[in-house]
Amino acid sequence: MKILVAEDEPIMLKTIELRLKKDGYTVIGTSDGREAMEKIDAEQPDLIITDIMMPYASGLEIVGMVKQQQKKDIRIIILSAMGQETTVLEAFDLGADDFIAKPFSPNELSMRVKRLLSK
Amino acid sequence: MPINDLLDTLNWKSELLSTIIWCLLAGIGFVVSYLLIYQTSRKREVARKDEINRKFQLLVEKALFFEPEEGETGNEIIIPPKFEKFMRKEVYRDFLLQQIVDTRKYISGIAADHLEELYLQLNLHNYSLKKMNSRKWYIKAQGIQELALMNQTQFAEAIQPYTNHKNSYVRLEAQAAMVRLFQFKGLDFLGATSYTMSDWEQMKVMEQLPKKPPQETAAIKEWLQSTNQSVVLFAMRLIYNYRLYQLHDELAACLSHPVQFIREKGAKFLGNIYNETTSALIIRRFNLESKRYQLEALNTLCLIGDEKNIPFLYQKLSDTDYDIKLAAAKAILESIEDGRALIAQHPAAGTYPLNSILAEFKAEQAA
Amino acid sequence: MSWQDILADIFTYSVLAYSLVLIASYIFIGIYSIGETKKYIHKNSFVDYRMLAAFDYAPSVSILAPAYNEGATVAENVRSLLSIHYSNLELVVINDGSKDDSLQKLIAAYDLERKPLFVNPRIPTKNIRGIYKSRNPVYRKLVVVDKENGGKADALNVGINVAKNDYIICIDVDCILEQDAVLKMMKPFMENAEKKVIASGGVVRIANSCVVENGRLVKVNLPKQFLPRVQTLEYIRAFLLGRMAWARLNGLLLISGAFGAFDKDVVIKAGGYNINTVGEDMELVVRMRRYMEERKIPYVVTYIPDPLCWTEAPASYKILGRQRNRWTRGTIETLKLHKRLFFNPQYGLLGLLSYPYWFFFEFMAPLIEFCGMLIFLIFAIFGLINWPFFLLLFGAVVLFGYLFSTFAVLMEVLTFNQYKRRRDTLRLLLTAYMEPFFFHPFVVWSAIMGNRDLILKKKGWGEMVRQGFAVNKS
Numbered sequence A: 001m002k003i004l005v006a007e008d009e010p011i012m013l014k015t016i017e018l019r020l021k022k023d024g025y026t027v028i029g030t031s032d033g034r035e036a037m038e039k040i041d042a043e044q045p046d047l048i049i050t051d052i053m054m055p056y057a058s059g060l061e062i063v064g065m066v067k068q069q070q071k072k073d074i075r076i077i078i079l080s081a082m083g084q085e086t087t088v089l090e091a092f093d094l095g096a097d098d099f100i101a102k103p104f105s106p107n108e109l110s111m112r113v114k115r116l117l118s119k
Numbered sequence B: 001m002p003i004n005d006l007l008d009t010l011n012w013k014s015e016l017l018s019t020i021i022w023c024l025l026a027g028i029g030f031v032v033s034y035l036l037i038y039q040t041s042r043k044r045e046v047a048r049k050d051e052i053n054r055k056f057q058l059l060v061e062k063a064l065f066f067e068p069e070e071g072e073t074g075n076e077i078i079i080p081p082k083f084e085k086f087m088r089k090e091v092y093r094d095f096l097l098q099q100i101v102d103t104r105k106y107i108s109g110i111a112a113d114h115l116e117e118l119y120l121q122l123n124l125h126n127y128s129l130k131k132m133n134s135r136k137w138y139i140k141a142q143g144i145q146e147l148a149l150m151n152q153t154q155f156a157e158a159i160q161p162y163t164n165h166k167n168s169y170v171r172l173e174a175q176a177a178m179v180r181l182f183q184f185k186g187l188d189f190l191g192a193t194s195y196t197m198s199d200w201e202q203m204k205v206m207e208q209l210p211k212k213p214p215q216e217t218a219a220i221k222e223w224l225q226s227t228n229q230s231v232v233l234f235a236m237r238l239i240y241n242y243r244l245y246q247l248h249d250e251l252a253a254c255l256s257h258p259v260q261f262i263r264e265k266g267a268k269f270l271g272n273i274y275n276e277t278t279s280a281l282i283i284r285r286f287n288l289e290s291k292r293y294q295l296e297a298l299n300t301l302c303l304i305g306d307e308k309n310i311p312f313l314y315q316k317l318s319d320t321d322y323d324i325k326l327a328a329a330k331a332i333l334e335s336i337e338d339g340r341a342l343i344a345q346h347p348a349a350g351t352y353p354l355n356s357i358l359a360e361f362k363a364e365q366a367a
Numbered sequence C: 001m002s003w004q005d006i007l008a009d010i011f012t013y014s015v016l017a018y019s020l021v022l023i024a025s026y027i028f029i030g031i032y033s034i035g036e037t038k039k040y041i042h043k044n045s046f047v048d049y050r051m052l053a054a055f056d057y058a059p060s061v062s063i064l065a066p067a068y069n070e071g072a073t074v075a076e077n078v079r080s081l082l083s084i085h086y087s088n089l090e091l092v093v094i095n096d097g098s099k100d101d102s103l104q105k106l107i108a109a110y111d112l113e114r115k116p117l118f119v120n121p122r123i124p125t126k127n128i129r130g131i132y133k134s135r136n137p138v139y140r141k142l143v144v145v146d147k148e149n150g151g152k153a154d155a156l157n158v159g160i161n162v163a164k165n166d167y168i169i170c171i172d173v174d175c176i177l178e179q180d181a182v183l184k185m186m187k188p189f190m191e192n193a194e195k196k197v198i199a200s201g202g203v204v205r206i207a208n209s210c211v212v213e214n215g216r217l218v219k220v221n222l223p224k225q226f227l228p229r230v231q232t233l234e235y236i237r238a239f240l241l242g243r244m245a246w247a248r249l250n251g252l253l254l255i256s257g258a259f260g261a262f263d264k265d266v267v268i269k270a271g272g273y274n275i276n277t278v279g280e281d282m283e284l285v286v287r288m289r290r291y292m293e294e295r296k297i298p299y300v301v302t303y304i305p306d307p308l309c310w311t312e313a314p315a316s317y318k319i320l321g322r323q324r325n326r327w328t329r330g331t332i333e334t335l336k337l338h339k340r341l342f343f344n345p346q347y348g349l350l351g352l353l354s355y356p357y358w359f360f361f362e363f364m365a366p367l368i369e370f371c372g373m374l375i376f377l378i379f380a381i382f383g384l385i386n387w388p389f390f391l392l393l394f395g396a397v398v399l400f401g402y403l404f405s406t407f408a409v410l411m412e413v414l415t416f417n418q419y420k421r422r423r424d425t426l427r428l429l430l431t432a433y434m435e436p437f438f439f440h441p442f443v444v445w446s447a448i449m450g451n452r453d454l455i456l457k458k459k460g461w462g463e464m465v466r467q468g469f470a471v472n473k474s
Helices: A010-022 A033-043 A059-068 A085-094 A106-118 B002-064 B082-088 B090-106 B110-121 B124-132 B137-149 B153-164 B168-191 B199-207 B218-224 B229-241 B245-256 B260-272 B278-284 B291-304 B307-316 B322-335 B339-344 B354-366 C003-044 C074-082 C102-110 C152-162 C181-191 C226-249 C264-270 C280-294 C317-337 C345-381 C387-414 C422-438 C440-455
Strands: A002-006 A026-030 A047-051 A075-080 A098-101 C061-067 C089-096 C112-115 C128-134 C142-147 C167-171 C196-206 C211-213 C216-219 C259-263 C299-311
Touching: A002 A010, A002 A033, A010 A026, A010 A106, A010 B002, A010 B090, A026 A033, A033 A047, A033 A059, A047 A059, A047 A106, A059 A075, A059 A085, A075 A085, A075 A106, A085 A098, A098 A106, A106 B110, B002 B090, B002 B110, B002 C387, B002 C422, B082 B090, B090 B110, B090 B124, B090 B137, B110 B124, B124 B137, B124 B153, B137 B153, B137 B168, B137 C003, B153 B168, B168 B199, B168 B218, B168 B229, B199 B229, B199 C181, B218 B229, B218 B245, B229 B245, B229 B260, B245 B260, B245 B278, B260 B278, B260 B291, B278 B291, B278 B307, B291 B307, B291 B322, B307 B322, B322 B339, B322 B354, B339 B354, C003 C226, C003 C299, C003 C345, C003 C387, C061 C074, C061 C152, C061 C181, C074 C089, C074 C102, C089 C102, C089 C152, C102 C112, C102 C128, C102 C142, C128 C152, C142 C152, C152 C167, C152 C264, C152 C280, C167 C181, C167 C264, C181 C196, C181 C259, C181 C299, C196 C226, C196 C264, C196 C280, C226 C299, C226 C317, C226 C345, C226 C387, C226 C422, C259 C264, C259 C280, C264 C280, C280 C299, C280 C317, C280 C345, C317 C345, C317 C440, C345 C440, C387 C422, C422 C440
Parallel strands: A002 A026, A002 A047, A047 A075, A075 A098, C061 C089, C061 C167, C089 C142, C196 C299
Antiparallel strands: C112 C128, C128 C142, C167 C259, C196 C259, C211 C216
């Protein structure tokens, strides 16, 4: 199972990558919005975890792009910092499947990923 | 002879200049050497840190994803012995501490608990404490921040006095620390602080509070009565952010507060917890207030959207200020079924600016 | 003593006095700015901006970016501006009647549609032809205003009228901003509990030869060409040493037109930008300060030394000349407009220190230098020069300049350290040592031309021909 993680804070990116690798997934990490969109096209991951605020392209754009291109079987989890309620709601409107607030629990993330991928 | 005099004075000046030139050259030489030496030592330090970084990261990872072995009850993370050596050097100690703290910032749950245990095992809590007792303000503030981030409630009593420290950065870190450790209970310093809290400080403290609203609001009522205006403002922000409907009347009382910006904020914040009495209270002193108050009030009336406000709002369409007209018009749209038609009835509806405003509304509805 | 000697003495002593005061002020600035910079760096060692960027109750900001004939790059520039880390943000791009396809490019790139938004014309401006917003919710922060051509000041005034937020950040549309730029710029407005912060200036760094990808600065390089490189040095001196010191005194007069944040309300009350001067950025700050002084409201103009904004510097003498010419005319126009401030105690520090300093050491300095050179030539022709003495004097002055520049480079390395390679530091130093011979005389000459053109009533901006950001042309 392939997971793409788009997060521009290096420590968070690393932590998420580690947790998912331990769970046995193949992880593709990126800290750039545009690079994320390119890699989604190239690698066709099964699940995407993306931050909302990212350089060049926001998480919203990524969600919009993925759902518009009818890659319906790709699940999307949004990472959000506190105080971004409106944006999170917009993300769900665009088709995101789940969201996790920062600071986040790596174990909880692991469970949510498992749940989404088992559907 | 005058020529000799001239030459003498010139010689004296030349001597002076020569000395100055030598001093300048020495100065330049000194600065350039300092620069080059500094750069070299920085590079070496960075290289050394990179080397150690991997080992530190492995340790942090081990802590993050620590799972106790079968049958073991202890939570001791095995720390490789060479770490003792590292921890003795301040530079490395700081580096490792920074890694742990930075990671802890983004993590919650069990992984976070493990990081805290690692922090304790390495005895870094005493190091942070030492920093807090330093005489330099930026080291103090950093120490306090570390203790708060690593959840060291055991040191809360030591941190408490700093919530009223004269240095604003130390003060802020201490206040934020108390709130981070004890949530709403940590706000007790508001009753005692003699300094004004800037917006930045209020924001940082607010950020440490949990998402769930406070159970007890008695303290908030007290803070609204404070002589410290920033404390009043903070209390109002709490009511606004957590939508504390039960404190509506107390917040509305701020509309009569002697300080202008508090009245203005009062008009704004009531927009989150309004009830059927709010509109009248906001309108009561409308004409006597500043433009900012009036705009906030109109925005809130827009949120309330009560038909009873229409006569007042309609009157405001005749105000000379365009911003007021626009805000009143927007409020009318939200307060009655066909607001546009009502505005169009206004005698000045065919002229600028009401005609422009109507055009904007028409386009919005069409969209 | 003969009249030539008396004349020579008057000349020497007055120039000496002027130079000594100038040098003393440099020394003072150098030392004074160290303390301020150190304090700033210590402050930032434990502030985490990221966690606060998402806050809805951080102050609301509208970025104003006037654009004229930027068709080639405008869509990309807007892209990079839209991805800035800040929650309550609006980006207002003002198309100042471009003759090229700037507007069309934007409409296509961001799916814009025209909206009849009501705009309160608080500041009188040229006509707005249309306002555009995007159909795509992802770009909801973007507002594009199309207007009749009226110049940068007029475009900014339109932006101020359209902006809906409480604070404005005025930038050049081709500036590259760092991710945290807005948050760092807005922090001073939130931090100050006692005095009102009316404006905050940012540092402009030189992006020539830097690697820019997707509207983001990926790698910082020292400019390869001499002219941009010497301007880098100049900017380091001016920003890191000069402005920090002035900000510490609260005497800052100039906020770069390329990057500055303002309290919108105060800007409007002060009257907006002045469209009759080419130095509109400086003139606005002086006028805003004056507004506050006249009403006796305590205020502060702050300054952020972090490298937050990167822009392209002129790489040819011709374009550099036009720029410096324009700066000179702008300075003089501002000084003229506000001559009431000169040594006027009613205006506190502004009148007693800031304004006189600008008058004597920014405006008069090139004139005095030029006259000095002329007189020197005359004396030389008449054989009145004591060469050994003169060479010593010249050497001392040049060496002092070297010391100051070397010190500036050291400060740069100790603080923000943008140019990390040893090779780059040495090149920067070498550039400093070449400056008095290959750069400074040209700057003085451009200033003289600026004076002349102002007297001859020349107006306008000239053209800044875009080189575009190089993707590492080695």
